[in-house]
Amino acid sequence: MQPAPTRRAGPLKASGIATAHVLLFTPVVVVFVLVVVSSVLTVVWVGVLLLLAVLPLSRLVADLHRTMAATVLGEPVPSPYLPVPPGPLRGLRARALDPATWRDLLWMMWAMSGGFVLSLLVVVKMLGVITLPLWWYAAVPLMRARSLIDRAILSPGRTEQLERRVHDLTASRAVVVDHSAAELRRIERDLHDGPQARLAAVSLSLGLADDLFETDPDAARRLINEARGTSSTALGELRDVVRGIHPPVLADRGLTGAVSALALDMAVPVELALDVPGRLPAPVESAVYFAVAECLANTAKHAGAGQSWVTLRYDGAVLRAEVGDDGRGGADPRSGSGLPGVAARLAAFDGILSVSSPTGGPTVVSWEVPCASSSPKTTRS
Amino acid sequence: MRIVLAEDHALLRAGLTQLLEAKGFEVVAAVDNLTELERALDDPSADAAVVDVRMPPTFTDEGLRAAIAVRARRPGFPVLVLSQYVEQLYARELLASGEGAVGYLLKDRVSDVAEFVDALHRVAGGGTVLDPSVVAAVLDRRKDTPVDRLTEREREVLALMAEGRANAGIAQSLVVTEKAVAKHINSIFAKLDLPADTDDHRRVRAVLEWLRF
Numbered sequence: 001m002q003p004a005p006t007r008r009a010g011p012l013k014a015s016g017i018a019t020a021h022v023l024l025f026t027p028v029v030v031v032f033v034l035v036v037v038s039s040v041l042t043v044v045w046v047g048v049l050l051l052l053a054v055l056p057l058s059r060l061v062a063d064l065h066r067t068m069a070a071t072v073l074g075e076p077v078p079s080p081y082l083p084v085p086p087g088p089l090r091g092l093r094a095r096a097l098d099p100a101t102w103r104d105l106l107w108m109m110w111a112m113s114g115g116f117v118l119s120l121l122v123v124v125k126m127l128g129v130i131t132l133p134l135w136w137y138a139a140v141p142l143m144r145a146r147s148l149i150d151r152a153i154l155s156p157g158r159t160e161q162l163e164r165r166v167h168d169l170t171a172s173r174a175v176v177v178d179h180s181a182a183e184l185r186r187i188e189r190d191l192h193d194g195p196q197a198r199l200a201a202v203s204l205s206l207g208l209a210d211d212l213f214e215t216d217p218d219a220a221r222r223l224i225n226e227a228r229g230t231s232s233t234a235l236g237e238l239r240d241v242v243r244g245i246h247p248p249v250l251a252d253r254g255l256t257g258a259v260s261a262l263a264l265d266m267a268v269p270v271e272l273a274l275d276v277p278g279r280l281p282a283p284v285e286s287a288v289y290f291a292v293a294e295c296l297a298n299t300a301k302h303a304g305a306g307q308s309w310v311t312l313r314y315d316g317a318v319l320r321a322e323v324g325d326d327g328r329g330g331a332d333p334r335s336g337s338g339l340p341g342v343a344a345r346l347a348a349f350d351g352i353l354s355v356s357s358p359t360g361g362p363t364v365v366s367w368e369v370p371c372a373s374s375s376p377k378t379t380r381s
Numbered sequence: 382m383r384i385v386l387a388e389d390h391a392l393l394r395a396g397l398t399q400l401l402e403a404k405g406f407e408v409v410a411a412v413d414n415l416t417e418l419e420r421a422l423d424d425p426s427a428d429a430a431v432v433d434v435r436m437p438p439t440f441t442d443e444g445l446r447a448a449i450a451v452r453a454r455r456p457g458f459p460v461l462v463l464s465q466y467v468e469q470l471y472a473r474e475l476l477a478s479g480e481g482a483v484g485y486l487l488k489d490r491v492s493d494v495a496e497f498v499d500a501l502h503r504v505a506g507g508g509t510v511l512d513p514s515v516v517a518a519v520l521d522r523r524k525d526t527p528v529d530r531l532t533e534r535e536r537e538v539l540a541l542m543a544e545g546r547a548n549a550g551i552a553q554s555l556v557v558t559e560k561a562v563a564k565h566i567n568s569i570f571a572k573l574d575l576p577a578d579t580d581d582h583r584r585v586r587a588v589l590e591w592l593r594f
Contacts, residue, residue: 228492235489239466248466252441261470265518 008074011136014143015126017068021119021146024064025112031058032108052088055095062104065111066154069147080156082164099160107153118146175344187241194237202227202234246286255285259292259310266296268325271309277373280319284349284371288312288321291342291353295323295365298338303327303363316373322366329361339365382505385430386411387418387444388463389437397431397491404498415443422451422458429459429505433488434471445471452478459505463488467512469519476509484510484545503545510545519543530572538565 009017034054041047063079070077080100084091095101122142125135156164209223242248250258256274263270279285292310299308305327313320333339333355343353351369384406388394391413398408410421414437422430430451434444448460461484462475472485484504490512491497500510520540531539534555541551548566552559 232489232492235465235487243466248435249468249470252435253470257470261468264469264473267521 009072009140009143011139014072014139015122015135017072018119018122018126018139018143020068021065021111021116022123024061025116028061028108028111031061032105032112035105035108048089048092051096052092055092055101058101058104058108062107062154065107065150069150069154072143072147073151077151077155080154080160100156103153103157107150110149110153115146115149118142172344172347176348179341179344187245190237190241190244194241195234198230198234198237202231205230247289250285250289254279255288255312258285258289259312262289262293262296263310266308267300268303268305268308270296271307273309273311273313276312276314276319280314280371280373284319284369287345287349287351288319288367288369291346291365291367292321292323294338294342298331299323299325299327299363302331303329303361305361314373317370319369319371320366321368322364324362324364326362328359329357329363330359331355331357331363331365333357333365383407383409383426383428384501385409385418385421385424385427385432387413387421387430387436387447388433389413389435389440390433393433393488400491400494400497401431401501404494406501414438415447418444418447419450422447422455429461429501431461431463431501434462434464434466442471445474448483449474449478452483456480457482457507459483459507461486461501461504461510463491467515469515472511472515481507481509484508485515486510486512487514499550500545508545511543513540513544516540516543531569535565535569535572538562539569542566542569 031054034050035058038047038050038054041050059081066077066079080103082094082098082100084094119142122135122139125131125138128135205223205227209220209227212220212223247258247261249261253261254276256276259274260272263272280288292312296308296310299305303325305325308323308325308327311320311322331339333343333353339353339355346353346367346369349369349371351367353365353367355363355365357363357365382405384401386394386397386401386408388397388411394411394413398411401408409424409427410417412418412421418432418436421427430448432444432448434442436444444464445462448462452458452460456479459482460475462471463486464471465488467485467487475483475485482504484500486497486500490500504510517540520536537555538551541554546554548559548562552562555562
């Protein structure tokens with residue numbers, strides 16, 4: 001999710017940034033020359049050493065200009081770099097192969113020529129008395145023009161964006177596939193150890209009872225009673241398995257109803273603020289429900305809390321959720337299988353989970369899931 | 382007693398009809414969907430209804446909603462709701478639908494025929510019958526409350542009271558005398574600051590209200 005657009009810069013701010021551009025002209029030139037010279041020197045080893053220092057520096061300069069372009073445009077200018085692996089030589093190789101490094105060089109050429117001229121024009125007009133009115137009106141368009149070109153060169157290209165998306169999707173798909181395979185194994189095991197075994201016992205008891213019907217009616221009756229008890233237990237176990245797959249109350253009442261039902265089952269009082277009109281797509285409802293259930297279960301098990309709360313808010317495009325408690329904190333989002341599993345499940349919907357749990361509390365788990373409402377119908381509370 | 386039965390599963394519907402008729406009830410309608418259930422519930426000669434929660438057309442909670450709706454149209458109409466799952470949320474909604482004459486049980490409780498028939502009689506008589514698993518969940522949930530002041534035995538008595546049992550039933554199930562049960566109940570009322578009452582259904586309601594159910 002991108003943050004909401006901030007306000008565009010006015011003439012004063014734009015001129016401030018133009019001044020910064022002019023002042024940064026010399027550093028840009030120095031870094032450019034250093035990069036070019038070190039690249040040439042890589043034929044002897046010293047160039048490699050130089051590049052190790054210079055490439056991070058060039059990224060720093062480029063990032064600084066990204067921030068300035070973002071300020072002028074009032075829109076984010078994301079950094080396009082691929083992750084750098086540890087180790088000096090592997091890091092260097094990754095940087096050298098990253099198309100963003102080459103775009104940075106291209107950008108430096110622009111910043112030393114046309115870009116510099118645009119920023120200089122703004123500064124000069126501001127300083128001349130006669131050109132002052134001209135400056136007032138021209139500063140913003142000129143700086144916008146420069147920033148748009150800066151952004152065009154410094155932002156990830158379409159191919160890079162798509163590559164990154166494919167990379168993210170491949171990773172989250174692998175996690176989801178692992179997760180659902182593990183879930184299926186768990187369900188299979190639960191069914192095998194529980195209801196299946198019990199139903200076999202029921203049929204055995206009934207068979208024996210059938211056998212004893214004439215000769216020992218009392219024993220037969222006892223066996224039938226036993227079978228009834230066992231079938232009741234098997235039903236109970238089946239209910240637990242089904243709740244773990246898709247809770248009936250979620251199917252009946254949607255997210256708000258199901259979360260209210262969860263809150264009722266909690267020993268710790270839960271304050272609810274649920275604002276989700278209509279129904280969300282079933283897979284999203286299910287992922288969010290199990291996320292809330294996991295967080296509340298953690299609260300009950302570990303937090304020692306006196307109060308907890310659940311907030312769900314849907315604005316037509318993004319569902320924002322928060323589960324918190326006033327317990328002892330110190331929850332580690334990477335430990336156990338609970339929260340990582342939740343994060344993996346949410347990642348399949350481009351959901352982002354964050355955990356704040358300082359020692360001493362409070363613990364707050366929050367996440368955002370972009371999704372479209374599947375029906376305009378409002379659920380009853 | 383004339384019963385309306387709603388259950389979409391043919392096997393269970395036949396089984397329940399057979400069971401009810403064997404126990405002297407008259408099944409005036411055995412339906413498998415919401416539309417027919419609503420029509421059957423409008424029949425003024427029906428005395429009570431046994432309703433499954435999940436039914437066509439949407440297979441969600443239309444049985445429950447129909448039960449609540451009929452109790453709005455016919456206040457105090459006895460309804461026993463059966464379900465594969467019990468939810469505290471649904472139990473609350475049923476209890477809020479009017480004074481007593483309501484029951485909410487897991488379907489497999491039917492296997493204890495005597496118990497089931499007794500529950501239906503109690504609901505038809507204006508009592509409140511909740512599944513033991515709902516009662517257990519409520520008792521588990523309330524921590525740091527006056528319920529902690531109760532002894533183990535008093536908690537057992539309270540749970541059985543919430544299931545809608547009369548003193549005799551409680552005595553039988555705990556294998557004590559009725560006098561002992563009455564003593565426990567007085568002690569519970571005292572500890573929970575509830576005035577003693579002889580009426581079964583008000584007794585349950587008082588307990589549940591106190592539990593902030």
